[in-house]
Amino acid sequence: xxxxxxxxxxxxxxxxxxxxxxxxxxxxxxxxxxxxxxxxxxxxxxxxxxxxxxxxxxxxxxxxxxxxxxxxxxxxxxxxxxxxxxxxxxxxxxxxxxxxxxxxxxxxxxxxxxxxxxxxxxxxxxxxxxxxxxxxxxxxxxxxxxxxxxxxx
Numbered sequence: 747x748x749x750x751x752x753x754x755x756x757x758x759x760x761x762x763x764x765x766x767x768x769x770x771x772x773x774x775x776x777x778x779x780x781x782x783x784x785x786x787x788x789x790x791x792x793x794x795x796x797x798x799x800x801x802x803x804x805x806x807x808x809x810x811x812x813x814x815x816x817x818x819x820x821x822x823x824x825x826x827x828x829x830x831x832x833x834x835x836x837x838x839x840x841x842x843x844x845x846x847x848x849x850x851x852x853x854x855x856x857x858x859x860x861x862x863x864x865x866x867x868x869x870x871x872x873x874x875x876x877x878x879x880x881x882x883x884x885x886x887x888x889x890x891x892x893x894x895x896x897x898x899x
Contacts, residue, residue: 785867785894785895786822786870787819787821787823787867787868787891788820788865788866788868789817789819789822789868790818790820790864790866791816792814792815792863792864793812793858793860793861794812794814794815795860796858796860797813798880798882800836801880803835803838807834807847807877808878808879809833809834809879809880810833810836810879810880811831811879811880811881811882811883812833812836813828813830813831814829814830814831815828816828817863820865829888829891830883830886830888831866831868831891832871832879832890832893833851833858834847834850834851834875834892834893835847836857836858837857839856840854840855840895840896850874850894851893851895851896852894853865853895853896854896855896855898862898863898863899864896865895865896865897865898866893867895867896870889870892871889871892874892
């Protein structure tokens with residue numbers, strides 16, 4: 747009987763280890779798309795190093811173009827491995843935007859840190875923003891996208 751209990755304990759331990767290993771290989775949990783977020787492309791991307799410091803936001807409102815590595819396309823079609831994304835007033839946390847863009851941008855991101863992974867709801871930049879743009883990628887002719895929703899992952 748003692749031998750049976752020892753074998754049963756070992757088997758239980760092996761099963762627990764196997765389940766734990768399976769859980770660590772689980773796919774990335776993608777949050778549901780927020781109802782208020784407008785966009786034609788939804789993806790998860792990793793923010794690349796910023797090409798310049800973010801300008802101050804006390805003189806004028808602007809959108810800052812950042813480059814992401816595309817990790818996963820959640821909705822829509824996008825074939826490139828990198829994407830240029832414009833963030834409105836990137837020095838202000840998404841939840842703290844209280845001007846005319848409140849309701850047009852959202853999420854839980856509080857700043858742009860290279861290496862961070864973001865869940866992005868995007869739309870073409872020219873359909874969302876006509877103000878000042880800080881874009882340090884003038885040689886790159888690919889489309890710019892507007893981040894209407896940015897959550898950290």
